[in-house]
Amino acid sequence: MNLFRFLGDLSHLLAIILLLLKIWKSRSCAGISGKSQVLFAVVFTARYLDLFTNYISLYNTCMKVVYIACSFTTVWMIYSKFKATYDGNHDTFRVEFLVFPTAILAFLVNHDFTPLEILWTFSIYLESVAILPQLFMVSKTGEAETITSHYLFALGVYRTLYLFNWIWRYHFEGFFDLIAIVAGLVQTVLYCDFFYLYITKVLKGKKLSLPA
Secondary structure: OOHHHHHHHHHHHHHHHHHHHHHHHHOOOOOOOHHHHHHHHHHHHHHOHHHHOOOOOHHHHHHHHHHHHHHHHHHHHHHHHOHHHOOOOOOOOOOHHHHHHHHHHHHHOOOOOOHHHHHHHHHHHHHHHOOHHHHHHHHHHOEEOHHHHHHHHHHHHHHHHHHHHHHHHHHHHOOOOHHHHHHHHHHHHHHHHHHHHHHHOHHHOOOEEOOO
16 A cells, blocks of 8 residues: 555546436536446446455455445436436436457456456556546536545545556556556546646636537
8 A cells, every 4th residue: 555546446436426316416416427327337347346356455455345326326226216307318328339459458468367467457547538428428418516626536536546546556666557547647648638638627616518
């Protein structure tokens, strides 16, 4: 554990809490991509199946449980509790174009050809592109609510901090995970345009708007 990873985890947790509070307080999931949230639920489930076989620390175990519980709670809110407010007409990204290629890649490129390792690798690849349905939805509607923008920004910060975490680990521990680093770079790049718009608009009190 280092400062970058800890702050990255906090940023990730903040993003999830912001999203849950937004949905619960507004009693609406308008502007939220259910498809992205389903993908994140798949990511956490596939990644943390070792919860029952590999104990690292209390912190690690608690974070795994929180991520899984929160992701499925979000999916439940979108597709059940507040289903009437879900904007399925704009949440039209073809997620099969993300799931199948990342699954195939996980079989072909992994650290160890075992079920848990392949699932972990699949989760890393899938997480790098899981936000695409949300970004696609924002571009399709042309704008994003401020709280949704904060959620996306916190997710982007989480991934950026994790890149610094990998740099730190390589420099001080000699640890290098090419799969995680490349996937993290891909995910961070996807947020670059959003970062610019967030800083130039949202932080100045303006609504984030994108060309539809």
